Amino acid sequence: MEELYEPLDEETLFIVSQTFKALSDPTRIRILHLLSSGEFSVTEIANRLSLLQSTVSHQLRFLKNLRLVKYRREGTTLYYSHDDEHVLHILEQTIRHAREH
């Protein structure tokens, strides 16, 4: 029997699980989905999604640590945008898939 299966090393496993963990929370999904259409400040995100500023900030830190989002500063305002085409593509792909029942 031929074996096309390659066991996963710890590092790969960690990266993959972290990536999907980022996409496993409804709040983070909504934030990333919003950011797929452009850049928004923390307050804008909170208002659009009816979330507390603190909640958004915490989740943005999470996404920032995984380099899924980035920001630029303009005065006191931080404009966040997505920073990982691959992950965003997977998310949008899965959203479409889910919408087809």
Place this chain on the structure above:
Amino acid sequence: MEELYEPLDEETLFIVSQTFKALSDPTRIRILHLLSSGEFSVTEIANRLSLLQSTVSHQLRFLKNLRLVKYRREGTTLYYSHDDEHVLHILEQTIRHAREH
């Protein structure tokens, strides 16, 4: 400014988050990755991945509920295999992406 952003309804959000939650745990990732190469019994999975039979069984139930795996019976043995090409494709895609650093 044109708006290409479509808010996510609750149901879609739930399906998407559940799907990614399934892929966010190292044990489930290893199981699904193994099943990408064929069908295996619960005991085989446990042995190959050095996991307790109980752990594997619990996680298979989780994956079964989300219809990510299916099984066929042969005597007392249950052979599990994957049951969602789309999700498996996303997983393998992300594994390859992670392996490229």
Place this chain on the structure above:
DNA sequence: AAATTATATGAACATATATTCATATATTGA
């Protein structure tokens, strides 16, 4: 420098989750 606005942070809390152990269930064969 003080006030204002925007964002980040830490602690506390409630909830969710993964694993383990012990045991139950199910199928087969003697």
Place this chain on the structure above:
DNA sequence: TCAATATATGAATATATGTTCATATAATTT
């Protein structure tokens, strides 16, 4: 029906996680 084998299940536990509240930090304007 009893023994053997394979799998499932439930309770217990430890840990992880998301949200909230209060407050801190940072940049700007007056």
